[in-house]
Every structure is written in C-alpha cells, then in structure tokens.
Amino acid sequence: MPELAEVEFFRKRWSAGHAAKVLAARLHEGKKVFRGCDPAALKRRLTGARLLDSETAAKQMLFRFNGDNWLGIHLGMSGELRVESPAYAATKHDHFILVQQKRQLVFNDPRMFGGVLFHHGKTAPAWWTKIAPAILSPAFTVEAVAAFLKRRARAPIKAVLLMQERFPGVGNWMADEILWRAAIHPKRLAGSLKLTEVRTLHRECRRVCRLALDTIAGKGRYLPPNLNAHIPRSWLFWHRWEDGGHCPRTKKPLVREEVGGRTTCWSPARQKLR
C-alpha cells in the first residue's frame, strides 16, 4: 500500500507518541520483518527510551530515541502503523509494538515485505543517510532526471519511475498518476523522451508528490481521518483498478496491462506511444 504520502501519513500517526517513554517493546522475534536488525538489541535499547521525534524519506521512516537510538521502519507492500489503546491485545500480524503509558504504537504487516531497522550510535546510520535526495528537494533537477533517463534509455519509462535511486518514494500508483498527468505512454523507452517531455515529467513528479502529501498526509499539522479520504475523483487513482474504468479527463476507456513487471493503467486517448 504505502508510497511517499502514505508513509508520511503513518509516521504522523505514530507521532502521537513523541516525547513519551517506551515502557516495553513487544516483537514477534524471528519473523522476516526483523531480518535487517538485531531484535534483542532493539528491545533492550528501546525499553525505557523516550521517543524524541521522527521523519520520513522516500518510503522509509526514522524514529529517534534518546540515548543515540535510531529506529527505521519500512512498510513494504502491506504494512501499516496504528495507534491503539493501552488495553489493545496484539493480533497475528502485529509484529512490533512500542508500549507507552497512554497508547501502543503498532506495526502491522501481513505479507512481511516491510521491515524494522535499528541502530545505536552518535550518527545516523547508512540505511538512512544513503536515501536519494527527495523529489521535492532542490537536488531533483530537470538535468538530473534527463541524465538518469539517458542511462536507463532502453527501459520503459514506467519501470524507470519506480527506481528509488532517482525517484525516491514513487510507487506503482504514483508512477501511473505522474505519466497520466504528463500525457506520456508508460511503454515509451526512457531514452526516447524529448527534452520538453522530460521537463513535463519532472514537473508532474513534483506536483504529484506535493498534491499527494497535502491530501493524504495532510497540510501542516492536520492529519486526515483515513488514508485517501480526501483524494479527488479527478485523479487517476480512483479509476485505475475499476474494471471498465474511464479517464477522468478524456472520459475515454482506460487500459490495464503489465509494464516493467507491474500492472500499469493508462489512458490511450491521452498517452500515445508514437
């Protein structure tokens, strides 16, 4: 489920626990979600630690605790973060829970493609610092996009948009949304895009990121009640999985097909192969 904005949505949920101490850490040790860390160290260090603050980068979340403790969470395909009452009883897929006095911070992930990372040390760990500069940062320039597309010239543009080293945070639905707005066919080879198309693509990458963050994760301090609660019908988002769905702009039928290994939806009336 989670791409850039959903990740920020879930981080904001857990921010309810900022400034509060962790009384206990409960984990389904041995589960795949802990493949990237030492669960025993995590449990020992976080018990009694205070959650200071948190941030997101791409699809990764970072939670900082006092005592030089860094917690990373990736939601994979099916992960989500919830806040439950102190009385809540963990269920099968609640693999990681931070218990605080007034709430429990729950990481639930049925498919376990997500993961928990932990680092103890003065400086931020590599798994956090090595994340590519955000699409909404000044480093995401037209030139950088053009150079990247040149290097991936023989791959379909849809597949290239999913590459986290240049488009951090973009996932399957955002990639489709970006290409639909940019009126670029997902099967176009990255190297075939004209400079004007690269400019449009760059602009729509930024626009979709901004819009998604504002509507899904909420502007400023505001957090919407549910994921997707405020996504307008004018986005491709609501129509891409409908059988017999129609393009919100052209009103013509949408098409679904596998491109770059992922199911892809586009509007043939708007996105031409050429």
Next chain:
DNA sequence: CCAATTGTTATTTA
C-alpha cells in the same frame, strides 16, 4: 486451484 496485490532484492538473461 488460479490469479491478483500501492515493494524490494537476488538471480538470470542480454
């Protein structure tokens, strides 16, 4: 039983 799933990584192919 078969196919599908908003992600990533290891392996294979070109």
Next chain:
DNA sequence: ATAAATAACAATTG
C-alpha cells in the same frame, strides 16, 4: 561490466 527482465519472498482475497 552494465543494464534489463524475471523470480522470489508471504499472506490473503476474489
């Protein structure tokens, strides 16, 4: 050697 395609991971749902 590099890049693209494919398989694999796990659980659930239609």
